[in-house]
Every structure is written in structure tokens, then in C-alpha cells.
Amino acid sequence: MEKLHPELPPAGNHEDLLPGKFGRRKFLSYCGLAASVATISACKKDNDNNNMPPAGSIDLGSGDIGILNYAYALEQLEAAFYTQVVASPYSGITAGELALLTDIRDHEVAHREFFKAALGTKAIVSLEVNFSAVNFGSRDSVLGTAKAFEDLGVSAYNGAGQLITDPAYLLLAGKIVSVEARHAAYIRDLISNGSFADSTVINANGLDLANKPADVLMAAKPFLKSVLYAGNLPMV
Amino acid sequence: MNIQNIITEIEKIDPEVYDRLDSRRGTMQHLARWGGRIALTALPFALGGLFKKAYGQSAGSGVAAVLNYALTLEYLEAEFYTKGAASGVVPAGTPAVGAINTIRDHENAHVAFLKSTLSAIGTTPVSKPTFDFTAGGAFADVFTNYDTFLAVAQTFEDTGVRAYKGRAAELISNHAVLTAALQIHTVEARHASHIRQMRKARGANLKPWITGKDTGGIGAAVQASYNGEELTTQAGVDITKFASINAASESFDEPLTADQVLAIVKPFIV
Numbered sequence: 328m329e330k331l332h333p334e335l336p337p338a339g340n341h342e343d344l345l346p347g348k349f350g351r352r353k354f355l356s357y358c359g360l361a362a363s364v365a366t367i368s369a370c371k372k373d374n375d376n377n378n379m380p381p382a383g384s385i386d387l388g389s390g391d392i393g394i395l396n397y398a399y400a401l402e403q404l405e406a407a408f409y410t411q412v413v414a415s416p417y418s419g420i421t422a423g424e425l426a427l428l429t430d431i432r433d434h435e436v437a438h439r440e441f442f443k444a445a446l447g448t449k450a451i452v453s454l455e456v457n458f459s460a461v462n463f464g465s466r467d468s469v470l471g472t473a474k475a476f477e478d479l480g481v482s483a484y485n486g487a488g489q490l491i492t493d494p495a496y497l498l499l500a501g502k503i504v505s506v507e508a509r510h511a512a513y514i515r516d517l518i519s520n521g522s523f524a525d526s527t528v529i530n531a532n533g534l535d536l537a538n539k540p541a542d543v544l545m546a547a548k549p550f551l552k553s554v555l556y557a558g559n560l561p562m563v
Numbered sequence: 564m565n566i567q568n569i570i571t572e573i574e575k576i577d578p579e580v581y582d583r584l585d586s587r588r589g590t591m592q593h594l595a596r597w598g599g600r601i602a603l604t605a606l607p608f609a610l611g612g613l614f615k616k617a618y619g620q621s622a623g624s625g626v627a628a629v630l631n632y633a634l635t636l637e638y639l640e641a642e643f644y645t646k647g648a649a650s651g652v653v654p655a656g657t658p659a660v661g662a663i664n665t666i667r668d669h670e671n672a673h674v675a676f677l678k679s680t681l682s683a684i685g686t687t688p689v690s691k692p693t694f695d696f697t698a699g700g701a702f703a704d705v706f707t708n709y710d711t712f713l714a715v716a717q718t719f720e721d722t723g724v725r726a727y728k729g730r731a732a733e734l735i736s737n738h739a740v741l742t743a744a745l746q747i748h749t750v751e752a753r754h755a756s757h758i759r760q761m762r763k764a765r766g767a768n769l770k771p772w773i774t775g776k777d778t779g780g781i782g783a784a785v786q787a788s789y790n791g792e793e794l795t796t797q798a799g800v801d802i803t804k805f806a807s808i809n810a811a812s813e814s815f816d817e818p819l820t821a822d823q824v825l826a827i828v829k830p831f832i833v
Contacts, residue, residue, distance in 0.1 A: 427770065433810035434772070440805035445798050485745045494732035499798060501728040502815040504745070505752035506772060512756035513771040521658050524665060524753040533672030534746035535753070563738060 380556035385451050389559040391493050396451045397540055398500065399442035400555055401483055404547060405476050406435040407456045412473070417466045424517065431473075431510050438503055445499075455552035470518050475546075477511035478528055480504075482536035483543040490540075490561045508535070539563075626737050627686040629730045632821060633744065634677040636726055638691040639828060640719050641670035646696065647716070650706040659761060666716075666754050673747055680740065698830035701784050713762050718785040720755035721773060722819065722827055724748060725788070729818035752816070772813040787827050791817045 380386040387396040409432035416425055443450050462468035484504035491497045512523035528536050540557050548555075644667035653659050681688040696705045696715065705711050727748035734741040756771035762779060763769055769779030776789040795802050795811040802811035819827075 430770065430772070430810060430813065433806045434814035437802050437806040437810060437814040441797055441800050441802060444800045481749050485742065485749060488731070488745045489738035489742050491735075494735055495798070497732050497735060498728070498818060501731050501745070501748065502797070502817065504749055505724045505728065505816040506814055508749035508752035509756040509772045512753040513760065516757060516760060521661050521665070523662075523757040524669065524750055529669060529750055529753075531672065532676040532743075533669040533750055534676070534743060535749040537742050537746050 378558040380558065381554070384554040384556040385454070386556045386558075387451060387560055388449065390561060391491055391496050392446070392449050393557075393560045394487050394490050394540075395442060395446055395496065396449070397487065397544075397557070397560060398484065398503070399439065399446060399450060400454060401480055401543070401547065402435060402438040402442055403454045404456060404550055405480060406432070406439040407454075408458065408461075408472065408476060408550075409435050411458060411461075411463055412469055415463045417469045418464050419466055427513060428473075431513075434506055434510070452553075454555075457550055457552045460549060470514055473514045474511070474518060477507055477514055478536060479538075479543060479546055480507040481511055481528075482538040483540070485535060485537035486539050486543070489563060492561075625733050626740055627681065627684060629733050629744070630677055630681050630684075630686070630740065631689045632730065632824075633727065633747070634674065634681065634688055635692065636723055636824070636828065637670055637673040637677060637747075639694060639831060640723065641667070641674045642691070642694055643696055643715070643719060644670055647706060647712055652706050652709055652712045654709060662757055662761065663716075666758075669750055669754070673750075676743070676747075680743065684740075693833040694831055695833050696831060698784075701830065710762075710765055713758060713765065714781045714785070717755065717758045717762060717779065718781065718788050718827075720751055720758050722788045722824060723751040724755055724816055725792075725819040726821075726824045727751065728816060729820055729824070770813070773816065774809050775812050787823065788819075791819070 377389070387393045387400065409428060413425070413429050413432045416428075420428075458472075461472050481504060484500050484507065488497060488500060491500065511528075515522040515525070524535075540560050544555055544557055644663060647653065648660075648663050648667050653663050678688040697703050702711050702715050705715050727744055731741065731744055731748070734744055759769050759771050759779065767780045769777065773789065773792045775793040776786070776791065778785050778789050793812050794815065794817050795808060797815055802814065805811075806814065
């Protein structure tokens with residue numbers, strides 16, 4: 328089951344997101360090619376245009392609304408997962424585990440419903456999930472998936488912060504991401520006590536994961552029947 | 564002469580070069596335009612003009628101030644865990660030793676990282692204050708009583724999470740620094756979660772997340788670190804419509820202002 332969990336980039340990769348390396352990495356990857364001035368000038372320069380989503384896909388939108396819908400999509404995924412976890416607890420679950428997993432479900436539902444209400448008519452539709460890879464009867468399968476989702480959520484908010492332009496939205500994202508990090512640490516400790524912030528997520532500078540929407544959505548994709556389109560999201 | 568080589572060379576000296584420029588996208592557009600218009604021999608001059616503009620403006624006193632503020636808090640945490648780990652207050656031979664060492668190492672890494680970032684943006688890092696982890700006697704046995712040690716640790720971590728959150732918006736113009744601050748912010752939250760579980764294992768009544776403005780049994784001495792956490796309305800949306808009052812408060816962590824945080828840590832600074 329382990330390999331069915333979404334895979335985050337290896338620990339070494341997120342060092343590329345550090346200030347210092349960050350700039351060079353972005354510079355080189357800006358157009359995919361950066362060998363010469365000519366390729367730079369040929370680079371597509373407008374990231375805020377209205378790209379057409381493929382038929383049947385759900386367009387997250389552009390600007391801050393796009394980022395909020397991106398967060399809303401991830402919260403929908405998490406809420407659906409924990410709703411199932413609590414509805415059909417895994418074999419051997421303790422009362423303490425069930426109580427805190429129920430808390431986490433409630434938090435994720437609160438996040439989901441908050442985004443839905445705050446986005447109003449700009450909210451994307453409710454997503455269809457696909458948890459066929461999860462064995463809800465198995466503690467290892469459930470907690471392994473939970474760990475992947477929580478670490479992914481933390482990395483998603485950390486990576487999306489710089490794409491937000493409205494300080495109020497940035498603060499809201501900050502209010503949520505630390506709760507996701509509390510969840511991540513708890514789930515990790517349930518799997519292996521003391522792994523709450525191990526070197527698979529925290530680098531040598533003491534920094535947590537930060538991932539781009541494209542990478543996060545790629546990891547989330549196997550768990551979604553709905554197809555998301557991120558082509559209009561802001562980019563760095 | 565190749566623009567990319569120039570940038571690469573400058574970046575070796577100043578990793579923050581891109582953030583001094585208007586924006587990465589703007590920089591690329593400038594460079595692209597120049598690539599078509601300017602003779603290669605003139606490029607160093609043209610780039611010089613661009614970089615003068617960038618460096619002529621400070622990195623933003625706001626960004627430096629936030630980083631020095633964060634550095635002060637990280638100094639506090641780093642020295643606290645370094646002294647705690649060396650004091651023998653953490654029961655030897657238990658998993659707690661590894662956990663405290665992990666947190667200690669992260670806090671020291673944050674200190675080093677923030678100092679190097681401040682230097683990179685041309686600002687002198689603030690000096691480390693002299694700390695009194697007994698807070699003038701309020702936590703007199705902090706390095707001899709494990710429960711007191713964990714109580715202070717929990718307060719520092721939960722306060723740290725709120726402190727970063729409270730000032731992240733001031734970094735919004737500097738993408739690299741903002742991202743790094745967010746990455747530290749969630750590490751502090753992971754620490755807080757674990758320390759709270761360590762206290763629970765010692766019999767305290769609390770969860771990895773903050774319920775209402777509850778201190779988890781520590782009491783009035785640290786209440787200021789929890790006041791305001793009981794909020795259940797976010798951006799005008801009443802969260803209790805979707806969750807219990809407890810879950811509504813737990814599902815969002817709240818910020819603290821700089822003044823609130825400085826008042827909280829003041830008793831720990833001589």
C-alpha cells in the first residue's frame with residue numbers, strides 16, 4: 328500500500344526553494360530553457376491570461392481566487408478522507424485516536440465549508456474523490472495516507488503563500504496551515520513517535536516543505552475523480 | 564558576455580538579487596528587451612543601471628525588521644532548548660531526549676538561517692539578548708522540573724506560531740523571504756503539536772491543537788499566549804455553523820501582534 332500514497336519530492340528537492348537557490352532555480356526554469364537571451368525573449372510572458380481548460384475539467388481560476396479555490400480543492404479532499412476514516416474506523420483504533428481523528432475531520436470540514444462560504448459564487452464545484460487505493464480497515468493504510476495528505480497540505484500552503492496578493496488572504500492561509508502542520512505532526516507521531524518533524528520534511532536550514540501548485544496537484548491527482556485545471560493560477 | 568553568466572556571478576555574492584529587482588517577471592522582461600536592443604558590449608552598463616536601482620532601495624526596512632524580530636524569538640527558543648537538553652531535565656533514556664534534540668537543532672538552524680538571510684539583504688542581525696528562562700522566578704525550576712520545562716516549551720512554540728503568522732503579511736513583497744518565513748512557521752507548529760502531546764503523556768489535559776484560549780493547564784502565567792485563540796468567525800464567516808465551538812476555534816490558529824509577543828517574552832529577557 329505504501330507506494331500508493333502520494334509521493335512528495337525527496338528531501339533534497341525542497342532545498343531548491345530556499346532563498347539563494349530559489350532565485351537561480353526559478354531563473355533557469357522560467358522558460359524551461361535559459362541557455363541564451365534568445366530563448367528568454369521567446370518565453371511566454373503573460374501568466375495571467377485566460378487559458379482554456381480542457382473539456383470536462385474544473386478550472387481553479389486565476390489570481391487570489393484561483394489560489395483560494397486551490398486550497399478549497401485540497402480541503403475538500405482532506406475532509407472527504409477523514410469523513411470516511413471516522414465513518415469506518417480502522418481495525419484496532421483506540422478511543423484516543425478516534426477522538427483526535429474526529430477532531431481533524433471536523434477541522435477539515437470547517438476549512439472546506441469556510442472556503443466554500445468565503446468564495447461564494449466563485450467557488451469551484453464539489454469534487455468527486457477516489458480513495459480506491461486506501462484500505463480504510465488498515466491502520467497503516469489510513470495513517471500513511473493521512474500523513475501524505477497533511478504533509479502535502481502544509482507544503483501546498485507554504486508554496487502558495489507567495490502567489491497571494493491580498494494580505495488578508497495570506498493571513499487566512501497562515502491561520503489554516505499551522506493547524507495542518509499540527510495535524511501532520513500528530514499523524515506522524517502516531518505512525519512513529521518522534522517523527523513529527525523529521526528530515527524527510529524539514530531540511531538542514533530548519534525549513535518545512537514548500538511545493539508549487541503543479542507538483543501538489545500531481546500528487547493529489549490519483550485521489551480525485553474530478554479533473555482540476557490549474558493553467559490560470561498565478562505563477563512565481 | 565552572457566546575461567545569464569552575469570546574473571549567476573552576482574547571485575553567488577548576493578543570493579537575494581532577484582528579490583531586490585522589481586520582480587522576477589519584470590526582470591526577465593527587461594532582460595528580454597535588452598537582449599534584442601543592446602549591443603553585447605553595453606550589457607554590463609545596462610545591468611549596472613538595473614542593479615543600482617535594485618540595491619539603491621533598501622531591501623525594505625519592514626522585511627529586515629520582521630527578520631530581526633523573528634531572529635530574537637529564535638534566539639530565545641534555541642538557547643532554551645540548548646540549555647534544556649544539556650541540563651538533564653529531560654528524562655534520560657526516553658524518546659523525549661530525541662524529540663527535544665530535534666527541536667533544539669531546528670531552532671539553532673533557524674537562528675543561523677535568519678542571520679545569513681539578514682546579512683544577505685545588507686542588514687546587521689540583532690545581537691542575542693541575555694535570557695532568564697525562569698521569567699524572574701515564575702518558572703524557577705524550569706531546568707530541574709520536567710513538567711515546568713515542557714510548559715515553557717509549549718508556550719514558546721505556540722507563541723512562535725502566532726508571532727510568525729502575525730507578521731507574514733509584512734513580507735508579502737519579498738517572495739523568497741515570505742516563503743522561508745512560512746516554512747519556519749509550520750516547523751514551529753509541528754513542534755507545538757509534539758510538545759503538547761508530550762505534556763498530555765505527562766497527564767495534562769490538552770490536544771495537539773489549541774482549544775479556545777485554553778493554556779492546557781499551565782495557567783494565568785501564560786494566558787497572554789492564548790488569548791484571542793478562541794475566535795470562531797473568520798473573514799465574516801461563522802465557523803460554528805459547520806463545526807462545534809471547540810472545533811471552530813481549533814481549526815484556525817490566530818496571529819499575535821509584535822507588541823503582544825514582545826510583552827509575552829519580556830519577562831524572559833534580562
